[in-house]
Structures are given as C-alpha cells and as structure tokens.
Amino acid sequence: MLQLLIYLRYLSVAGQMLTVVFVAQRLNLPIPARALLSISAGLLLFNVLSHWWWLAHREAGPRALALQLLVDLLALTALLYFSGGPANPFVSLYLVPVALAAIGLDIAPMLGLTVLTAALYTWLMGHHVELPHLHGSDFQLHVTGMWVNFLLSAGIMAVVLSRFMTIVREQRRSLSEARERAIRDESLSALGSLAAGTAHELNTPLATIGLLVDDWMSGDHPPAREDLELLRSQLAHCRDHVRALAEMARRGAAGESSVEPGDAFVHACVDRWRLLRPNATARFRGGAAGRRVRVDPGLQQALINLINNAADANAAAGVDEPVEVETGMREGRLNIAIRDRGAGPARIARPRRDHPGSGLGIGLLISKSSIERSRGTVKQSERDGGGCVTEVELPLVAEGAA
Known part of the structure; x- marks a missing residue:
C-alpha cells in the first residue's frame, strides 16, 4: 500500500504543479502561484524521502501509512487554503485520504483521520484565500474543474481499489496454500x-x-x-x-x-x-x-x-x-x-x-x-x-x- 501511495503522490505533485502553471500562465488568474508551488515542492521532497525510506526497509506498518496520509491531508488543506477553500472544485479530493485510510488502517486511526478531515474542511469554510473571478466565465471554469476532479478521483480510486483487490486475491491464495x-x-x-x-x-x-x-x-x-x-x-x-x-x-x-x-x-x-x-x-x-x-x-x-x-x-x-x-x-x-x-x-x-x-x-x-x-x-x-x-x-x- 505504501509503495502505491508513493507512486500516486509523484503523479499528484506533477499534476498540482502543471495545474498551477496552467492557471497562472494560460488563464492569467492572479493566484498565489509561488505559495502553491512551494507546497507542492515540499510534498515532493517528503515523497522522495519516503521513497528512500521504503527502499531501505521494504515494509511499512499502520503507523507509517497513517503518517503518509496525514501529510497528504495537510498538504491538500494548504493548497486549498490558497485556492478558494471549499469553493475550489478539487475540494472533494479530501475523500481520497479517507478512502485509503478505510482500506489500509485499523478502525481507530481511520476514524481519527476521518474526523480530522471533517475538521479541516470545516476550518476552510471560514479561512481561505478567495479565488479571483473571471466575469461571465467563472462558473464554467468551476464546472470544468469539477469534471477534471471527477476524472482524477475516479482514476485514483480505480488504481487503489484494483491494487487492493490484487492484494486480497494474493492473500486468499496464500491462505488456501497455508x-x-x-x-x-x-x-x-x-x-x-x-x-x-x-x-x-x-x-x-x-x-x-x-x-x-x-x-x-x-x-x-x-x-x-x-x-x-x-x-x-x-x-x-x-x-x-x-x-x-x-x-x-x-x-x-x-x-x-x-x-x-x-x-x-x-x-x-x-x-x-x-x-x-x-x-x-x-x-x-x-x-x-x-x-x-x-x-x-x-x-x-x-x-x-x-x-x-x-x-x-x-x-x-x-x-x-x-x-x-x-x-x-x-x-x-x-x-x-x-x-x-x-x-x-x-x-x-x-x-x-x-x-x-x-x-x-x-x-x-x-x-x-x-x-x-x-x-x-x-x-x-x-x-x-x-x-x-x-x-x-x-x-x-x-x-x-x-
């Protein structure tokens, strides 16, 4: 599970940086690009260190997985803070760490991560940097962003769940052999x-x-x-x-x-x-x-x-x-x-x-x-x-x- 999460984070960071550059350069929206790119760069550094740690140990317990999901949750909250908070169409990405926690963690840490996600979402409703508006076209951009978010979330869940089912099948085969x-x-x-x-x-x-x-x-x-x-x-x-x-x-x-x-x-x-x-x-x-x-x-x-x-x-x-x-x-x-x-x-x-x-x-x-x-x-x-x-x-x- 940790290896898959690390590889998905590489893709996520790349997508974040490309999205920030596209919005700032092609759409000419005055967003805090430097702050957003800094958060993505920090997340990339954390992912490189996590990848190095995983290659050295080749195993990870529930605590390591919970830490990884916590960092993802905090990074997503920081990105949303500088990009409209709950008005950002990508706010539903909060569901991804919750889904991964439900698959890979025990009930107690999973519930803790879920409660923290809800608390951060609630906090963003009153604390965030407003997105600038493009007169006449901002709602269409929001709809487009929701569509991209749906494709991204569906892709992530499909990859994660398919890997999870592969693990389940391998465990069933191992159990049968045992x-x-x-x-x-x-x-x-x-x-x-x-x-x-x-x-x-x-x-x-x-x-x-x-x-x-x-x-x-x-x-x-x-x-x-x-x-x-x-x-x-x-x-x-x-x-x-x-x-x-x-x-x-x-x-x-x-x-x-x-x-x-x-x-x-x-x-x-x-x-x-x-x-x-x-x-x-x-x-x-x-x-x-x-x-x-x-x-x-x-x-x-x-x-x-x-x-x-x-x-x-x-x-x-x-x-x-x-x-x-x-x-x-x-x-x-x-x-x-x-x-x-x-x-x-x-x-x-x-x-x-x-x-x-x-x-x-x-x-x-x-x-x-x-x-x-x-x-x-x-x-x-x-x-x-x-x-x-x-x-x-x-x-x-x-x-x-x-």
Whole structure:
C-alpha cells in the first residue's frame, strides 16, 4: 500500500504543479502561484524521502501509512487554503485520504483521520484565500474543474481499489496454500501418532518374544510346544498391528474418516485390546445407544492405548480386577470412562519401565494428540476407593450426516 501511495503522490505533485502553471500562465488568474508551488515542492521532497525510506526497509506498518496520509491531508488543506477553500472544485479530493485510510488502517486511526478531515474542511469554510473571478466565465471554469476532479478521483480510486483487490486475491491464495499445508502437516502428524501407537502396542509381544528366546538360549532342552504356540501368537499380533498401521496410514494420508455408533466403536476397541492382552480383562457397558461419532484415523488406537494403560496400572498395583469401560452422555457429547484401580493419575508423570509390558511411557501422549485432532478432550481424576478414571469426550454427529 505504501509503495502505491508513493507512486500516486509523484503523479499528484506533477499534476498540482502543471495545474498551477496552467492557471497562472494560460488563464492569467492572479493566484498565489509561488505559495502553491512551494507546497507542492515540499510534498515532493517528503515523497522522495519516503521513497528512500521504503527502499531501505521494504515494509511499512499502520503507523507509517497513517503518517503518509496525514501529510497528504495537510498538504491538500494548504493548497486549498490558497485556492478558494471549499469553493475550489478539487475540494472533494479530501475523500481520497479517507478512502485509503478505510482500506489500509485499523478502525481507530481511520476514524481519527476521518474526523480530522471533517475538521479541516470545516476550518476552510471560514479561512481561505478567495479565488479571483473571471466575469461571465467563472462558473464554467468551476464546472470544468469539477469534471477534471471527477476524472482524477475516479482514476485514483480505480488504481487503489484494483491494487487492493490484487492484494486480497494474493492473500486468499496464500491462505488456501497455508490450509493445504496444514492438512498435509496434520496427516503427517497423524501418521507419526499411528506409528508411535503401533510401537507402543508391539512393545508387549516383542518383549514376550525376547523373553522366550533368552530362555531357550540359556536352556539345554528344545522349546516346548506351548512356548512355540505363544511365540507364534505373539508374531501374529505383531503382523496384525503392522497391517493395521498400514491401513490407518493410508486412511490418515487421505484424511478419511467414518461415522460409527458410539457404543459399537468403543466395544470394537475393547475387543481389539483383548486380542492384544489375552491375560487381562475388561468389562464394557454401553450407555449411548443411537449416538454416533466421527472416527478419524488413529482414534481407535488412542482408546486402546488408554485401556492398555489402565490394565498396566492394575497389574502394577497387583489388583486382579477388570478394567471398566463405560459410555454415556454428558452435555451433548459422548463420554467414555475408563476406570482402573492403579496408583491414580499421578502415575502418568512417572510411567513404570521396570518390567516388560509396562509400556514406553508415551501411550497417554499419543492418545491425547489423536483425540484432540478428533475435536475431543481427555481428562483424568481420582477414582472413589482408589485408582484413576480417564474420561474421553467426543463430539456427536447429527442424524443424517455422513
């Protein structure tokens, strides 16, 4: 905006000087030409300094633009003072700084400049140098001046507004590109969470496989059939998790999501967790029949991580109780409560790492990231009688939405 204003001011100063010379030499009107040319020369000097400053900095804030418009306003007032004041047909040029302020400034400086313009116009009504009259032809000159003023104002506004619309289109294009980058970054973040979640799930079967291999290497007897079956089962778990990661990665890259009944979705998460932890137990109770949620890539993994954390807490506390998973409604959102009898919420800040299956200490971080991307929330609180309650709230999908 400042660059455009500087270039327009060069044209304006040239037009002012040519108009003064034309009126004084060709029309032979006794106007104060020296004072008018001095004002234009001063404005030209200010414009040269402003141009030099802009070339050195290449950026200008609202204060710089407001200063430029203020100088233009004062220079125009001085020119009008020596050339008839409100009787000058070019008095409507006062609207140009106001229009530029409305486009380029915030509301407060724009209103201030508008009030100042009105005050200066009012002041000119009682303080100005009268224009000399040419008998019989002065009104026609006034009409001609109004016509020239209209052409000049229309040209300035056309240039300014076209430049402004170009800036708006560029900003819209930049915003669209930024939105696309944000979507790509979101997909990459989702893929990272999915990869971390799969690593979290693979930790237990891989630890079991490592224990079996160490036991076989330290023993003199071949592995028992039961151990081989366990090894085969754990390898199948690893293979299934890797396949699930590949599928969720494909959905995450494509930004795909699905709408599912809340109870059925949570129940499916519990069933998948049972395959991961066949020696642990969980009890599910649905209380949101008919309610649906949008399932983004990684949301299932997030809930499985939370259930797994609850099972780890029970195991670490030596409690032989199932993890309780219950769905319900709270303030128009699906509420998923996961209850355990572990050490409470404080354990999350100090995850156990002293035995296989205790996790990598990242399950809650992964879950929070995925749930927040699904516009949900996670919070933890103490459970009555000891333990922790992890509550997940997810927005519902209206009936008929896909």
